[in-house]
Amino acid sequence: MSPAEQAEANDTRKRLDRAVSQPPDRERLIGSMHPFEGVLFKEIGALLGVSGPRISQLHARAMEKLRAYLREGEAPSAGR
Secondary structure (H helix, E strand, O other), X not given: OOHHHHHHHHHHHHHHHHHHOOOOHHHHHHXXXXXXXXXXXXXXXXXXXXXXXXXXXXXXXXXXXXXXXXXXXXXXXXXX
16 A cells, blocks of 8 residues: 555544544444444344334434544534
8 A cells, every 4th residue: 555545544544533432332333243244233222222123213323423434524513
């Protein structure tokens, strides 16, 4: 990887770290448990006291906020 590519990768990683720290605790939990730990939405739902489909909705919303942040370079809004 060239120095320019490394710098870009480091910048992207920093932006991603900032974006991931922005959502409310519940969204952050869902966003880490599902993709990184392989926990099913149904299991996360049982832990949080909501249905698996609701966890799916919350996950989709959190991922859309994250994509928007990475596209636009601004912090995702916790209220959206």
